[in-house]
Amino acid sequence: MADISEIQTxxxxxxxxxxxxxxxxxxxxxxxxxLKTGLVCKSLLGKAHTVMAEGGVxxxxxxxxxxxxxxxxxxxxMRGGKFMNQWRMAELHAKLSPERVRELEEWGAVFDRTADGxxxxxxxxxxxxxxxxxxxxxxxxEIIRTLQDFGVHQPIDIxxxxxxxxxxxxxxxxxxxxxxWRETGRFVLFKAKAVILATGGGGxxxxxxxxxxxxxxDGAAMAYEAGAELIHMEFTQFHPTGMVWPPSVRGVLVTExxxxxxxxxxxNKGERFMFDYIPERFAAETADTVxxxxxxxxxxxxxxxxxxxxxxxxxxxxxxxxxxxGRGSTHGGVYLDIASxxxxxxxxxxxxxxxxxxxxxxxxxxxxxxxxxxxxMHYFMGGIRVDDDTQMSQTVDGLFACGECTGGxxxxxxxxxxxxxxxxVFGQLAGAGASDYIQTLEKAPEVDSDQVMEVIREAxxxxxxxxxxxxxxxxxxxxxMMQTNVGIIRTRAELEEALRQLEDLxxxxxxxxxxxxxxxxxxxxxxxxxxxxxxxxxAVARAALIREESRGGHTRDDFQGxxxxxxxxxxxxxxxxxxxxxxTDVRPDPPADLAAIAYASLEELExxxxxx
Amino acid sequence: MVVLDAIHRIQALHANDLACxxxxxxxxxxxxxxxxxxxxxxxxxxxxSDYDPEETITVQPMKTFPIIKDLVTDVSFNYExxxxxxxxxxxxxxxxxxxxxxxxxxxxxxxxxxxIECFLCQDVCHVLRDHRRxxxxxxxxxxxxxxxxxxxxxxxxxxxxxxxxxxxIGFCNITKCCTEVxxxxxxxxxxxxIPLKERLADRYYDPVMWLMRKxxxxxxxx
Ligand SMILES: Cc1cc2nc3c(=O)[nH]c(=O)nc-3n(C[C@H](O)[C@H](O)[C@H](O)COP(=O)(O)OP(=O)(O)OC[C@H]3O[C@@H](n4cnc5c(N)ncnc54)[C@H](O)[C@@H]3O)c2cc1C
Ligand code: SF4
Ligand code: SF4
Numbered sequence: 001m002a003d004i005s006e007i008q009t010x011x012x013x014x015x016x017x018x019x020x021x022x023x024x025x026x027x028x029x030x031x032x033x034x035l036k037t038g039l040v041c042k043s044l045l046g047k048a049h050t051v052m053a054e055g056g057v058x059x060x061x062x063x064x065x066x067x068x069x070x071x072x073x074x075x076x077x078m079r080g081g082k083f084m085n086q087w088r089m090a091e092l093h094a095k096l097s098p099e100r101v102r103e104l105e106e107w108g109a110v111f112d113r114t115a116d117g118x119x120x121x122x123x124x125x126x127x128x129x130x131x132x133x134x135x136x137x138x139x140x141x142e143i144i145r146t147l148q149d150f151g152v153h154q155p156i157d158i159x160x161x162x163x164x165x166x167x168x169x170x171x172x173x174x175x176x177x178x179x180x181w182r183e184t185g186r187f188v189l190f191k192a193k194a195v196i197l198a199t200g201g202g203g204x205x206x207x208x209x210x211x212x213x214x215x216x217x218d219g220a221a222m223a224y225e226a227g228a229e230l231i232h233m234e235f236t237q238f239h240p241t242g243m244v245w246p247p248s249v250r251g252v253l254v255t256e257x258x259x260x261x262x263x264x265x266x267x268n269k270g271e272r273f274m275f276d277y278i279p280e281r282f283a284a285e286t287a288d289t290v291x292x293x294x295x296x297x298x299x300x301x302x303x304x305x306x307x308x309x310x311x312x313x314x315x316x317x318x319x320x321x322x323x324x325x326g327r328g329s330t331h332g333g334v335y336l337d338i339a340s341x342x343x344x345x346x347x348x349x350x351x352x353x354x355x356x357x358x359x360x361x362x363x364x365x366x367x368x369x370x371x372x373x374x375x376x377m378h379y380f381m382g383g384i385r386v387d388d389d390t391q392m393s394q395t396v397d398g399l400f401a402c403g404e405c406t407g408g409x410x411x412x413x414x415x416x417x418x419x420x421x422x423x424x425v426f427g428q429l430a431g432a433g434a435s436d437y438i439q440t441l442e443k444a445p446e447v448d449s450d451q452v453m454e455v456i457r458e459a460x461x462x463x464x465x466x467x468x469x470x471x472x473x474x475x476x477x478x479x480x481m482m483q484t485n486v487g488i489i490r491t492r493a494e495l496e497e498a499l500r501q502l503e504d505l506x507x508x509x510x511x512x513x514x515x516x517x518x519x520x521x522x523x524x525x526x527x528x529x530x531x532x533x534x535x536x537x538x539a540v541a542r543a544a545l546i547r548e549e550s551r552g553g554h555t556r557d558d559f560q561g562x563x564x565x566x567x568x569x570x571x572x573x574x575x576x577x578x579x580x581x582x583x584t585d586v587r588p589d590p591p592a593d594l595a596a597i598a599y600a601s602l603e604e605l606e607x608x609x610x611x612x
Numbered sequence: 613m614v615v616l617d618a619i620h621r622i623q624a625l626h627a628n629d630l631a632c633x634x635x636x637x638x639x640x641x642x643x644x645x646x647x648x649x650x651x652x653x654x655x656x657x658x659x660x661s662d663y664d665p666e667e668t669i670t671v672q673p674m675k676t677f678p679i680i681k682d683l684v685t686d687v688s689f690n691y692e693x694x695x696x697x698x699x700x701x702x703x704x705x706x707x708x709x710x711x712x713x714x715x716x717x718x719x720x721x722x723x724x725x726x727x728i729e730c731f732l733c734q735d736v737c738h739v740l741r742d743h744r745r746x747x748x749x750x751x752x753x754x755x756x757x758x759x760x761x762x763x764x765x766x767x768x769x770x771x772x773x774x775x776x777x778x779x780x781i782g783f784c785n786i787t788k789c790c791t792e793v794x795x796x797x798x799x800x801x802x803x804x805x806i807p808l809k810e811r812l813a814d815r816y817y818d819p820v821m822w823l824m825r826k827x828x829x830x831x832x833x834x
Contacts, residue, residue: 044633045691046729047641105711108700108764110718110725117712135722141640142725149757152691153699160691183680212635248617252638357638360657361614472624516629520681523628 004449007189007456010157012038014434015177015192017164018219020048021140021423022403022430023198024147025100029431030196031154035438038190039151040159040179042214046148049200049212049404050423053140054255054353056122056132057424058417059097063114064121064130070094071597071605072128077418078598079281080126080311081381081411082552083567084232087590087598088388089409093418093425100424101133109146111135123260126311126415128285128602137255137353143420162188163525164218166455167195167226167399168447174226174398175445178455182525185518187456191447194434196391197223197401198427201380202536203236204529207476207483209377210242210253216529217536219405223384224535228393230573231407232382233536234543235553237414238488240315242376244333249361251376254336254354256416258371259308261350262297263338265319266370267327273334274307277318282310285602297341313413313552316375320488323374333374339367375488380536381414381553382543383407385572390433391426395574398437398445402430412552462527468513471527478505478533486541491557495545502538509534542582543571615671616644616655619683631682639795642730646683647672652732652793674735687731693750696778700761701769713765724760724804726796727753733790733800739783750779752790752800759804762811772815775808784809 012035016027019041030037041048060073074094078085101119105111111133112120121130135142152158161182168176176191202217203209220230241254259265267273278286286307287293293306308315319334329335338347344367348355351366358364358371384401385408386393393399403423410418485498509531514524549563550556569584590598597605616634623630634644637656644655649663649670663669677685705711733752739745750758758775761767775781784805791800798804814821 043635043643044687047635047643049635051641051728052636052638102709102711105766106702106705108702108761108767110713110722110764112722113713113715113718117714118710135725138640138726141728145725149694149699152695183684212637212641214635246613248613249637353638353640360639360659470624470628472628476624514628520631520684521629522623522631526628 004189004447004452007187007452009189009191010038011191012036012157013192013438014038014194014196015040015190016196016198017177018048018198018200018403018405019045019158020050020198020200020403021143021147021420022427023048023196024144024151025424025427026196026198026402026431027156028147028151028154029428030434031156033431033435035435037155038157038159038192040162040164040190042161042163042182044160045158046144048144049214050140050144050420052253053143053420054137054253055124055257055260056134056139056417057097057101057143057420058124058127058131058415059101059133059421060094060131061098061101061119061121061133063118067606068129068131069605070098072602073097073131074594075598075600075605076126076128077415078411080413080415082413082562083411083598084235084551084570085411086388086408087594091594092388092429093409093422096425097421100421100428104143104146104424107146107150109142111142122257123305123309124416125256125259125309125315127417132260132417134257136349137257137351139420159188163528164222165459165528167222168451169226169396170445170448172397173445174396175447178452180459180528183520185521185524187459189447189452193438193441193444194398194400196430196434197384197399197405198403198430199405201383201404202533203377203380205478205482205533205537206377207479208242208251210239210251211377213529216533217380218529218532219401220383220539221532221535223393223396223399223401224539224573224575226396226399227575228396228399229385230383230539231385231570232411232543233407233539233573234547234571235381235412236377236540237312237379237381237553238316238375239378240312240319240375241336241373243362244329244372244374245331245362252357252361253376253378254371254373255351256312258336258338258351258354261338261346262341263308263336264306264341265308265315266335266337267322268329269327273322273327274310274315274318277314277321278307278310279314286310311413311415313555316488317555319373319375329372331372333372335370336373337370339369379414379419380404381407381410381412382540387433389429390436391430392433392437400430400434402426412554459528462512462514463518463524465511465513468511469508471512471514471523471530474505474508474512474530475526475533478537481505482537486537486544489555489557490544492545495541498541499538499545502534502541506534538580539573542580543573546582546584547571613660614656615648615658615660615669618660619655619671631680631684633684640728642728645674645730645732645735647674647735652735654730654732654795657795674731676735676737676741677731689746690729690731690734690751690753693754694757697754697757697761698769698771698774700764700767702766703768711766717765720803721760721763723798724756726798727756728796729753730795732793732795736789736793738787738789745780745783748780749783752784752805754779755781755784755805755808756798756800759808762808772811776812776816781805781808781812
């Protein structure tokens with residue numbers, strides 16, 4: 001290809017990259033605001049990760065327990081995030097999520113109902129009240145389908161099965177992106193005044209994960225290459241309950257909804273071990289006897305929550321400890337029991353896809369037997385650093401991001417259900433932010449053809465070179481390496497080893513060879529994903545090495561417990577002259593009004609709920 | 613091991629460029645639809661242990677759709693049909709800003725909304741597969757979607773004439789093959805197609821009934 005005039009080209013005001021909940025919601029907002037909007041995704045429409053979300057979407061609607069309000073949701077989110085969250089983001093999220101969830105009903109969503117016909121809400125870890133609007137255990141499907149079916153009737157141009165390879169810039173500003181049609185292997189140029197990244201996380205760099213092939217951290221890596229900063233990359237969420245058996249499904253998620261519906265965790269001695277792992281911060285709000293936990297399940301409003309519903313970081317570490325101490329289940333997990341807690345009929349109605357999943361994949365009937373579960377790499381708290389209100393990168397003009405590919409909202413640990421709400425709230429804000437930004441542009445940015453040709457050359461080299469390492473084998477190597485050295489429990493020695501091995505892997509990846517032609521060639525796509533997987537993996541390892549404390553989704557064996565000093569710092573990653581820069585930024589003091597809410601007692605906040 | 617795992621092994625070790633769609637590996641996204649020993653199935657939910665170890669397992673792309681490569685087919689027809697379906701049109705909210713719907717009134721459409729768009733029902737339906745009436749017939753997946761809109765307690769749009777004219781429900785002769793292959797166990801024919809056909813019959817052959825319902829506002833939708 002000689003010059004870029006030969007490349008298929010589309011022009012938009014804004015290009016949204018990613019069609020999960022965040023990208024769809026952002027695109028809908030852009031179209032509503034009259035922007036010429038493009039939406040591109042690696043898979044078919046409706047297959048993004050959001051479709052897999054099970055448990056629910058968090059919003060303080062107060063339908064199931066009217067003591068709930070945004071302040072308590074905010075307080076729960078901050079406490080769950082170990083106070084590392086961007087305060088303003090957590091505030092916006094708690095305030096706006098009820099509106100965003102109600103809006104879905106207007107677009108056709110059908111959530112499960114309360115007895116008086118309102119949206120029903122369920123309990124989840126770290127949420128004080130039943131707060132998760134849900135549809136059985138397929139909430140993500142309901143949300144993505146609602147947005148998709150609403151979105152296809154809006155003026156949005158949708159490009160499916162197209163992988164964006166890199167972003168383009170005109171000086172300090174975004175000017176578009178280059179993509180690859182997976183079907184034909186041809187390249188495509190998107191010219192755009194603004195880009196919204198909504199590409200999700202990067203959990204595919206680990207061996208045991210609930211994430212699909214799409215989660216190669218493309219958004220974070222492309223933003224990093226373009227000069228954006230990444231924040232909180234050390235905070236990775238290992239979900240406590242992934243399947244552990246049979247080996248081929250290891251890592252597949254078992255929704256927290258199982259525990260929300262009363263499921264309990266047992267070790268091989270039949271002990272309900274979570275009672276031994278209640279952290280001080282949550283002691284006042286957690287049941288300390290089996291009897292009290294049982295009363296909670298029966299709906300006694302005075303009873304405190306069972307310890308199985310502690311935040312995910314706590315439960316994942318507890319399971320890890322039990323297994324290491326030899327008290328694990330047959331296949332190296334622990335037991336999750338719902339059979340003895342709920343009737344078979346309830347289980348099938350409330351958790352139908354879990355019932356199905358175990359029946360089909362593990363030949364286990366969860367209405368009769370306990371499940372075997374263990375931690376699985378699940379979610380990136382860290383990601384692209386954006387302005388709290390506009391969602392624009394502070395270092396690249398016109399680059400916006402929302403959803404799991406961003407960082408800051410969830411702090412050191414995300415509460416279940418807070419992602420789906422995050423997608424809706426910040427998707428909408430990113431769309432509005434992009435629209436405001438475009439109004440201020442005096443002229444459309446120019447596309448630099450050298451940048452375009454460079455991206456295309458790099459991608460075609462992989463296909464054209466004579467020989468080189470197998471991309472699948474390389475990815476497996478990376479996964480095993482990250483699983484071993486950057487797991488739930490980390491040490492300096494292991495993290496340094498990870499960084500050493502990452503250098504080798506990067507060298508190998510630079511030589512990787514994809515066999516076959518350019519049409520629908522998964523080997524080629526895998527090879528192209530490797531670049532972003534390696535960048536995000538390195539960002540996690542570097543950030544984890546520097547944070548010498550244990551907090552939320554980052555646990556250091558050599559630096560146990562939270563350190564006050566580290567609570568005042570964010571770890572920021574950016575691209576330097578020669579490699580990756582890591583620095584720590586002092587966190588600004590929280591606004592007094594928000595701090596007062598986050599540190600208030602529940603009684604105080606429930607009091608304000610009544611005069612709301 | 614499931615069939616998809618076997619395909620992944622082959623991909624990784626023997627044929628790097630073997631084309632196959634997949635995402636969630638847990639029967640939730642409907643990407644890995646294919647024909648396994650001639651049966652339309654999700655590869656991620658089909659266990660190898662269900663087959664005789666001596667037996668050769670054959671995997672083929674869905675026959676109804678044009679092949680792109682190997683196991684990947686062009687399913688864009690489905691997305692085109694969806695765009696033609698008149699969207700949800702809600703009635704206004706209650707005075708307190710809420711919508712109210714009773715669980716028993718939404719149970720039925722929640723069944724339809726379980727659809728993961730695997731398009732296996734579209735693959736198996738003879739109207740599309742053998743008679744190739746893509747020009748006139750939407751296919752079972754889209755009758756599910758139409759039914760979920762028509763039976764939505766909050767919806768106010770009327771799609772009945774289009775269900776006949778544009779989406780061609782008349783071509784369906786209730787063979788129930790679609791229901792048999794649905795991995796979500798949706799009763800496509802009994803719960804969606806037949807009730808839609810009944811609505812249609814009322815509208816076209818019992819206009820008095822239909823008019824009464826219009827006037828009194830009493831429809832089967834309730
Ligand atoms: C099994 C499972 C269960 C979960 N359950 C819950 C739950 O109950 N509640 C909750 O709140 N959260 C849950 N989560 C988390 C939540 O689902 C995700 O964090 C969320 O859906 C991410 O949404 P997103 O819009 O940011 O990205 P996604 O939905 O992952 O979408 C990413 C999009 O980006 C596209 N993309 C990526 N890279 C590129 C590229 N280079 N070019 C073009 N397109 C690209 C993809 O194709 C996709 O369309 C769960 C997650 C999993 C895996
Ligand atoms: S019942 Fe109707 S829609 Fe279903 S397969 Fe038969 S003809 Fe097709
Ligand atoms: S109705 Fe069933 S078979 Fe048809 S697309 Fe939906 S899930 Fe697949």
